Amino acid sequence: MARESVQGSLPTATLGETLAVINDVFVPNIAKGVIIRRPRVVGMAERMALDERAVRRVQKLNKKYGKGPLLLKVPGKSMALILDPDDANRVLDESPEPFATAEQAKRSALAHFEPDMALVSHGRKRAERRRFNEEVLQSECPVHGLSERFVPVVEQEAEALLARVRSNQGELGWDMFIDTWDRIVRRVVLGDSASDDQELTETLAKLRAAGNWGFLHPQRTRLRKRFLETLQGYIDRAEPGSLAAEAARVPTNSDTKPSNQMPQWLFAFEPAGMATFSALALLSAHADQAERARAEIARHEGDQRPDMSFLRACLLESLRLWPTTPLVLRQSTERTHWQNGEMPADTSILILAPYFHRDDRHLDDANRFDPDLWLKPEGAGEWPLIPFSGGPGICPGRHLVLLVTSAMLASLMKRHEFRLDPPDRLLASQPMPALLSNYHLRFKVSRN
Numbered sequence: 001m002a003r004e005s006v007q008g009s010l011p012t013a014t015l016g017e018t019l020a021v022i023n024d025v026f027v028p029n030i031a032k033g034v035i036i037r038r039p040r041v042v043g044m045a046e047r048m049a050l051d052e053r054a055v056r057r058v059q060k061l062n063k064k065y066g067k068g069p070l071l072l073k074v075p076g077k078s079m080a081l082i083l084d085p086d087d088a089n090r091v092l093d094e095s096p097e098p099f100a101t102a103e104q105a106k107r108s109a110l111a112h113f114e115p116d117m118a119l120v121s122h123g124r125k126r127a128e129r130r131r132f133n134e135e136v137l138q139s140e141c142p143v144h145g146l147s148e149r150f151v152p153v154v155e156q157e158a159e160a161l162l163a164r165v166r167s168n169q170g171e172l173g174w175d176m177f178i179d180t181w182d183r184i185v186r187r188v189v190l191g192d193s194a195s196d197d198q199e200l201t202e203t204l205a206k207l208r209a210a211g212n213w214g215f216l217h218p219q220r221t222r223l224r225k226r227f228l229e230t231l232q233g234y235i236d237r238a239e240p241g242s243l244a245a246e247a248a249r250v251p252t253n254s255d256t257k258p259s260n261q262m263p264q265w266l267f268a269f270e271p272a273g274m275a276t277f278s279a280l281a282l283l284s285a286h287a288d289q290a291e292r293a294r295a296e297i298a299r300h301e302g303d304q305r306p307d308m309s310f311l312r313a314c315l316l317e318s319l320r321l322w323p324t325t326p327l328v329l330r331q332s333t334e335r336t337h338w339q340n341g342e343m344p345a346d347t348s349i350l351i352l353a354p355y356f357h358r359d360d361r362h363l364d365d366a367n368r369f370d371p372d373l374w375l376k377p378e379g380a381g382e383w384p385l386i387p388f389s390g391g392p393g394i395c396p397g398r399h400l401v402l403l404v405t406s407a408m409l410a411s412l413m414k415r416h417e418f419r420l421d422p423p424d425r426l427l428a429s430q431p432m433p434a435l436l437s438n439y440h441l442r443f444k445v446s447r448n
């Protein structure tokens, strides 16, 4: 496509500015854990408002350099920071050519447990793996065809959790929640026979912990092989009503590598649990919105194919305020032309989601809980709100995520009241914090 562009390279940040970006954007995100979070660091990052510092840093560069993209002065590596909404949309819309999803740092992180996954593949192989993911996850369907089996799974597990909460003096913390959430995820992805396969979740956690270090950590090849063989076993078993059965059913060829696609389904469901817990906190702190949620839940009582737009909007808000993939990465496959210069091939391109999600220069209520932002017919317009990325590389699991997470919120809130402990953990009268550690949320639960 012909683009208006100027000759010469894109502007480059000074060494001092590059170091500031490394300090304010990269270090906190890497320290929090890119592939599996480190709860203590997340708690500290919340207390120190590190995510706000990252947004302010990028805003400052935007003020100085205008639209960007802006090259960073990193020795031996071409890296660009996206500063403009149109450029963010362009990069996402023009994936995977010339902006490959298989960016170098992402490849080395995900290689620890899913080296042949779609996101880190390119060309023909990526196309086939993406197609496979889209078919299994029913990427374009708001309500997955297996909803009538997934929703009861969520309801059963939520009931069991609430029974445990009652015998725990009505207290609910992250550790109890995640045990239940992991069971739901295993039942949805692998089938009921995996309900208690905690060992599989723990093996994946070990491989993800290695993934946090990228190429700096040696590959645990034997552990990965055993893990992928276990997943293949679940695909072979094809338990009816599971994603594993779908993986066994949809057509594949020698490029597909189904068992390599599956770790993403397990691993990416964890942030969905984080978003659910944070959404519960948002609703606990905003009585008026909780009323709307309850009204919707009542309307959908008994519905096994629920499309609860308000609850989904609350979850999207939770992900807008606290995106679980704050850095969306691409890698240019060729020299590209921009309004302010040329970007070399093999440049790692960084889109910092919170920079757009919390842009108080554009969004009136950037720091407020505003589910209506997702309910307007025109959405956010052209503004990149990208909790699930965007363009051809958009998360193919997004509708499934919103189905399962909204069903969980509904099952929990149907007959129970959740109050934050302490009550001032999150206050509607205050701007929403730059980060909310799901690990440090506690609720007092009572019947309503």
Ligand code: HEM
Binding pocket: 101, 106, 117, 118, 119, 120, 130, 133, 137, 264, 265, 266, 268, 269, 271, 272, 273, 275, 319, 324, 325, 328, 329, 386, 387, 388, 389, 392, 393, 394, 395, 396, 397, 398, 400, 401
């Ligand atoms: C809150 C939960 C989730 C969020 C916020 C999320 C977000 C994202 C994002 C931002 C990407 C793009 C990453 C990139 O470009 O580097 C992505 C990709 C992907 N997600 Fe999700 N995801 C979630 C859960 C899930 C679940 C539960 C599944 C499957 C069951 C899933 C399947 C995938 C797949 C297969 C890709 C790769 C797509 C491709 O290669 O084009 N995600 N997700």
